Amino acid sequence: MSGFNGVSQIDRNSPVPLFLQIRQALLADIRSWPDTAAQFPTDMALAQRFKVSKMTVRQAIDDLVEAGLLERHRGRGTFVTDRAFVEQLDPVLDIDQQYAAAGHSQTTRVLSFDRRAMTERERKLFGPQLGETVVHIRRLRSANGLPLALDERIMPAVIADQAGFTADNAAQSIIARLRRAVPLARAKWQMSALLADKDLALNLSIQQGAPVLERAMTYLDPKGAILLTGRSLHRGDLVSCAFELPLDSGDLKGLQELTRGETA
Numbered sequence: 588m589s590g591f592n593g594v595s596q597i598d599r600n601s602p603v604p605l606f607l608q609i610r611q612a613l614l615a616d617i618r619s620w621p622d623t624a625a626q627f628p629t630d631m632a633l634a635q636r637f638k639v640s641k642m643t644v645r646q647a648i649d650d651l652v653e654a655g656l657l658e659r660h661r662g663r664g665t666f667v668t669d670r671a672f673v674e675q676l677d678p679v680l681d682i683d684q685q686y687a688a689a690g691h692s693q694t695t696r697v698l699s700f701d702r703r704a705m706t707e708r709e710r711k712l713f714g715p716q717l718g719e720t721v722v723h724i725r726r727l728r729s730a731n732g733l734p735l736a737l738d739e740r741i742m743p744a745v746i747a748d749q750a751g752f753t754a755d756n757a758a759q760s761i762i763a764r765l766r767r768a769v770p771l772a773r774a775k776w777q778m779s780a781l782l783a784d785k786d787l788a789l790n791l792s793i794q795q796g797a798p799v800l801e802r803a804m805t806y807l808d809p810k811g812a813i814l815l816t817g818r819s820l821h822r823g824d825l826v827s828c829a830f831e832l833p834l835d836s837g838d839l840k841g842l843q844e845l846t847r848g849e850t851a
Contacts, residue, residue, distance in 0.1 A: 595636045598794065602785075606646040607792045609637050613647060614824045617656050620667040627657060627665040654731035693735075698725040698790075700754035702744055709741065712805075712813055717743035724757050724817075727790055734791045735826055740817035762806070765815060772809040778802055780823070791822050798823030 597608045613633075620627075628636070633644040648665065651657040658666050701723045705713065709721055726738040740761055742752075750768035752761075765771065779801045788795040800821040805813050821828070 597637055597639070601794060603788060603792065603794055605637075605639055606643050606650070608794060609633070609639070609644060610647040610650055611793055611797065611824060612637075613651060614656070617651070617667050618824070623667050623669055625666075626663070627667055629664065650732065654733045693728065693730045695738075695758040696727045696729070697754060697757045698727055700724055700752075700757050705743075709816075712816060713743050714812060717812075718745050720744040722747035722752060724752070724761070726758065733825065734822070736819045736821045737787060737790050738817065738819045740815060742815040746814050761815075765806070769814060770808050771806050771814065773807045775805045775807070776802060777804075778828070781820075787820060791820070793822060793824065800826065800828065802828075 595612070597605055597612075599605070601608065630641045630644045630648065633648075634641045637644065648657060648659075652659055652665075656668055658668055660666065702720055703723060705719055705721050710719070713721075720743070721741050722744050724738070724740045726740075727734055728736045728738060742765070746765070746769060750765050752764065756764070762771075781799050781801055783791065783793055783795055783797045783799050785795055787793070787799060788797065791799070793799075800823050801818055802821065803818045804816065806815040807813050
């Protein structure tokens with residue numbers, strides 16, 4: 588069983604279905620699988636490992652096959668593919684195009700689109716010139732049917748109206764729509780690790796307490812005013828984040844000016 592991460596226990600009292608818990612454990616195995624030429628364990632071996640029926644195991648395996656992470660070959664068995672989910676983080680990148688280029692089908696579902704009064708923190712963040720109301724968008728992004736990230740975006744309602752945001756178009760690229768309406772000059776991002784609470788566990792189909800990668804962000808106009816803030820909560824077992832940073836001295840100076848003092 589080379590390549591196994593050792594997880595074989597499932598929580599039968601968890602609200603997360605058994606096949607999703609098994610799928611989560613197998614995702615960790617897939618990420619550390621040493622050789623794509625090596626056969627993945629059989630359904631029978633996995634059923635014995637997790638002490639469940641072959642039907643439950645087959646449901647988890649079929650999901651991973653549909654996601655493009657496993658392949659079944661008649662007469663040969665199941666094998667790990669090399670199609671990992673890697674998000675090349677770039678403040679102006681179109682995530683949909685990135686996944687499409689990698690052969691993955693990504694979908695975005697709007698969970699909520701709300702107008703509400705600003706909190707005290709948001710008043711300080713956006714300033715008094717942008718009103719007293721914000722638009723709060725919450726979305727779930729999936730690839731090949733597997734939930735990848737929960738997105739939360741907050742912007743002053745006057746900015747959202749200027750950009751023409753509605754519940755019907757909020758599944759589209761938020762930054763692309765915002766840039767067509769207002770000038771954006773800078774983006775600040777901060778990466779953190781945290782553990783999934785009950786809400787994240789249910790939305791991302793993971794176990795409560797599983798690792799999650801948080802990408803907090805703010806977008807500013809040329810005068811330094813914040814026009815949008817939010818965060819994306821990525822599954823730690825499925826999404827890897829790749830960065831490309833400049834090494835040229837001139838580019839590095841500009842990068843240092845943007846990031847100075849932003850790390851906690």
